[in-house]
Amino acid sequence: MKNLVYLNNAASTWPKPPCVLDAVAQSSSLPYLESGRTTLEGLISYPDEGRKALSSFFQTDDPSEWVFTSNATDSLNILIHGFATGLNTPFHVITTELEHNSVIRPLLTLKKAEKISLSIIPADSGGHINPDLIREAITPETRLAVINHGSNVTGAVQDITEICRLLHEEDVFSIIDGSQTAGQIPIRLSEIPVDAFVFTGHKYLFGIPGIGGFFIRTPESVLSLHQGGTGFDSASPDHPAEMPARFEAGTPNFPGIAALTAGIDYVSGIGFDRICLHLDEMSRYLSKRLSDLDNVILYSPDPDTPIFSFNISGVDPEDVGLILGRKYNVVTRTGLHCAPWIHQRLTNGQGCVRISLSYLNTMEQCRLVADVIEGLV
Incomplete structure (x- = not known):
């Protein structure tokens, strides 16, 4: 690992x-x-x-x-x-x-x-x-x-x-x-x-x-x-x-x-003060980086919890997930996320790629995944 x-x-x-x-x-x-x-x-x-x-x-x-x-x-x-x-x-x-x-x-x-x-x-x-x-x-x-x-x-x-x-x-x-x-x-x-x-x-x-x-x-x-x-x-x-x-x-x-x-x-x-501060810092960074990419459709640009669901225009989300995983060793989740009703409205049932952070993630990891996604578009 x-x-x-x-x-x-x-x-x-x-x-x-x-x-x-x-x-x-x-x-x-x-x-x-x-x-x-x-x-x-x-x-x-x-x-x-x-x-x-x-x-x-x-x-x-x-x-x-x-x-x-x-x-x-x-x-x-x-x-x-x-x-x-x-x-x-x-x-x-x-x-x-x-x-x-x-x-x-x-x-x-x-x-x-x-x-x-x-x-x-x-x-x-x-x-x-x-x-x-x-x-x-x-x-x-x-x-x-x-x-x-x-x-x-x-x-x-x-x-x-x-x-x-x-x-x-x-x-x-x-x-x-x-x-x-x-x-x-x-x-x-x-x-x-x-x-x-x-x-x-x-x-x-x-x-x-x-x-x-x-x-x-x-x-x-x-x-x-x-x-x-x-x-x-x-x-x-x-x-x-x-x-x-x-x-x-x-x-x-x-x-x-x-x-x-x-x-x-x-x-x-750890305490929620530290947890929320760290999650907010990573979320604000990823939100700005992904929102600035023209071909990225971000379905959660300003989330309350650090979840970023997105698609790249013209690219199947399953392919994006495979590239992230196999080429860059980045684990995300693709598909409907067992929530078909909201996906029907947001992605017309196509599904998307989801990034979800925890307290144990780092800013370095956020920069890496943002750079990789920028390179894909």
Whole structure:
């Protein structure tokens, strides 16, 4: 991996900090401890420590409000289908054109089954959702809204405080997909009237793949679709209703939780002031360099998070990605980025090349990729 320039952090961050890799190794080398499942003492309870870390990092009151899953896609499916199953009557849902397939496909599955009707809110030219459009879309049948916090195509970040406030006033259950923002910008859930907030561990929290989860303020609103072993109350034929066991069954991903906890500690140790300053410096540089190139179509010229989606006029984006990777050892992401609705408007379904930065990228890497792209046009 020598001299590799990795610019695909919106998919998964790389490299992982040494403390994260150490946590994975340690968690895999010791017996596991989970409350109710072992008589060992003095070892680490990874789920308990992980929930405490999440609650502190996102500023929530009760660590038991955090549920571990395998990733954000798993979380969104649990919440969307669990909410629909619990309601058990057709209802109206609001979402946006910025969503990932992990939202689009569950909603379209429910729509095809005639369990929901669906309103899709368009973004403005900067990739932002006007809260007034959400308000106007609410009907007496609206029960659920699933909203992207940060776009993996445009880099735009939505005002979820205002959006969740108006949804709360209208008694609409809110699910916020924070996959692209958790770890990149400060998120204080104590100040946001959100019902459920979804995160993944392997992006900007610097964990490893296979771990994610969600915060839920009103768990009784979502029917649990997972039942199984929990390590306690084993004689009961019913799955526990209390949190967090309500949504968790089976053996947790201990190495994943350990890595996530270490990643949260890593981000907290750096601090958002330093993270945002460094990301902003790199973003401003890339934005100017790419915007100055005549044949480059930049779909996110002034993003809120460091994502730069672009095409070169007359060149297939797949070819651009191959040249960057094979000739210059620069890793980007091409295609539709699992977000076909926004691509239909921005690129007419063609797709594009995406550069996505993390705190571990450097100005030197930004200069290199800008020089390479300039040479291609």
